[in-house]
Amino acid sequence: MIDSSLVILYVNNPEASARFYADLLGKQPVEASPTFAMFVLPSGMKLGLWSRHTVEPASTGTPGYGEIVFSAGSDEQVNSLYSLWQEKGLDIAQPPVALDFGYTFVARDPDGHRLRVYRLSQE
Known part of the structure; x- marks a missing residue:
């Protein structure tokens, strides 16, 4: 059986989103670049923020469905x-x-x- 430990959200501006989540979660990302940021939560789950403009393959969905x-x-x-x-x-x-x-x-x-x-x- 496989397991999952990472959720990725496609965002308009990963740097701005990383600042938002750093304030919300009270912690800094463990990885940050202009196109991607990642947080590790106390449970061990990872939250990734990937630029919707650079993700491959391209994503055409809209947020809010999960x-x-x-x-x-x-x-x-x-x-x-x-x-x-x-x-x-x-x-x-x-x-x-x-x-x-x-x-x-x-x-x-x-x-x-x-x-x-x-x-x-x-x-």
Whole structure:
């Protein structure tokens, strides 16, 4: 069986996106160039930001059809991150709400990629 440990988002400006994610994640990329940046998250997952103008083969899709999901330990942490991300000026697509899987909100990065924070239901 194969495994996955890297998610790549195609972005308009990798350097600007790297600054955005460095502020959001509170850490610097482990790799950065004009066309690509990569972060390693505490879970070990890697987040790559690749220039949509140089990716091969070319990508013609638009962002927003998938999500990067961040888990929270409590409803309070969800609310705290929501407030923090609002203060940072993130575009909020969905304010905190209880859904069938848990308590969640959704924001968007500067390229329109969806960023979901959730706390899994305890039921």
